[in-house]
Structures are given as C-alpha cells and as structure tokens.
Amino acid sequence: MNKQFEKYKGIHPGIILDRELKKLSIRQRPFALSLEEHPQTFNAITKGKRGISTSLALKIERELGLEEGTLVILQAYHDIEKTKRKETRKIPNLNILSKSLFWDTDIHHIDWVKQYRAVIQRVFERGNESDKNEIIRFYGTEKIKQALQESDVRNPYTIYKSNKPKLPNDIL
Incomplete structure (x- = not known):
C-alpha cells in the first residue's frame, strides 16, 4: 500500500476515494x-x-494510477475497525434488567460505558435484586463502588431521600 494512504487505516475507502x-x-x-x-x-x-468490492477497487486503482490493492486493503482495515467497535460495545443482559428501570429512554441507545454512573445509580436506587446482580456482573464491584461514591443522590430524578444507595453486603 502506498505510504500516503497508511494514515487512513480504519477510514472507509470510499471517503478517501472521494x-x-x-x-x-x-x-x-x-x-x-x-x-x-x-x-x-x-x-x-x-x-x-x-463497501467497495475487490473488482471495483481494482478498476478504480487502474484508472486513477493508484497502487494495486490499496483500496481493498483500506476496506479490510475499515472492516476490522468496525468489528472492533462492535465487540467493545458490550451491554448487560437486557432480558434480566427490569423494563421499568429505563422507562424514560430507549434502552438500546444507552451508552453503557459513558453513562455508567447514571445507570448504576438508577439500578441501585430503583432496581430489584436481579437487576443489581446483573449490573454487578457487568461492571464489577470496584466500578460500582466508585460510581456510587461519586454519585450525587440529590439529582432531580432521584426519589429516595437517603444519602447513598446501599450496596448488597457481599460487595462491601
């Protein structure tokens, strides 16, 4: 692959073509x-x-005078990057979590990594034991301890008056 295209690894080849x-x-x-x-x-x-097919990529490369295989390699790197993003976007088992916990949002659009504090806080304030156990399994006890210590329970949507949500005894 041409050195000028090395920096584009992971970007869709069509955008580079454009x-x-x-x-x-x-x-x-x-x-x-x-x-x-x-x-x-x-x-x-x-x-x-x-995506760009191999045959079309070869036609384009010939026509534009690009090194053979450049666009195919870029497509492969893009596919790898896309697969990696999908793999890192893990979510808890939604069949275990109560539907009523996230009644005000589409549960499939929650960013479980970025919004972990709000998710953990909500589950430990409003969830049942199976909800809490699934969140403990998903995030781990250390992350839950950290999130609950950092959380401000006086948020407007909070219905409890207690200072901090209680963790199950086996976590503490």
Missing part, C-alpha cells in the same frame, strides 16, 4: 459511468455507506 477524486477535479458520475458502474452505487461508496 478526496482523491476532488483533488484530481474528477466528477463522480462521469467517473462511475466510465468504469461501467452505477452512479448511485458509486455515490454510496464515496459516502461510506457501502
């Missing part, structure tokens, strides 16, 4: 037609909404 076309003052539609490719497909690729 930059190259703009740099060379080549319009997408005529370029797509010259490759005997549908302009809509080509546009979806340059917007990063669709």
Whole structure:
C-alpha cells in the first residue's frame, strides 16, 4: 500500500476515494459511468455507506494510477475497525434488567460505558435484586463502588431521600 494512504487505516475507502477524486477535479458520475458502474452505487461508496468490492477497487486503482490493492486493503482495515467497535460495545443482559428501570429512554441507545454512573445509580436506587446482580456482573464491584461514591443522590430524578444507595453486603 502506498505510504500516503497508511494514515487512513480504519477510514472507509470510499471517503478517501472521494478526496482523491476532488483533488484530481474528477466528477463522480462521469467517473462511475466510465468504469461501467452505477452512479448511485458509486455515490454510496464515496459516502461510506457501502463497501467497495475487490473488482471495483481494482478498476478504480487502474484508472486513477493508484497502487494495486490499496483500496481493498483500506476496506479490510475499515472492516476490522468496525468489528472492533462492535465487540467493545458490550451491554448487560437486557432480558434480566427490569423494563421499568429505563422507562424514560430507549434502552438500546444507552451508552453503557459513558453513562455508567447514571445507570448504576438508577439500578441501585430503583432496581430489584436481579437487576443489581446483573449490573454487578457487568461492571464489577470496584466500578460500582466508585460510581456510587461519586454519585450525587440529590439529582432531580432521584426519589429516595437517603444519602447513598446501599450496596448488597457481599460487595462491601
């Protein structure tokens, strides 16, 4: 792969292709037609909404004078990066958690990593034992201790008057 493209590892190859076309003052539609490719497909690729096939990548590389395999390698790195992001986005077992805990939000859009304090606080204020056990399993006891010590129970949505939510005795 050309050294100028090394810095783009993980970025969708269509976005890099779009930059190259703009740099060379080549319009997408005529370029797509010259490759005997549908302009809509080509546009979806340059917007990063669709992957690039090996055969199309080779055609584009030949036409633009890029090193053979550059776009395919970029696509592979993008796919790897996308898979890594999916793997790191782990969530607790939603079948165990009570639906009423997160009644005011779409539970599938919660960022369990960034919003851990609010999640832990809510579960330990309002959840039942199985909710608490699932959150303990998911975050671990140290993170829960830290979150509950840092949490401010006087938040407007808090219904309890106690100073701190209580942890099960086996955690303390």
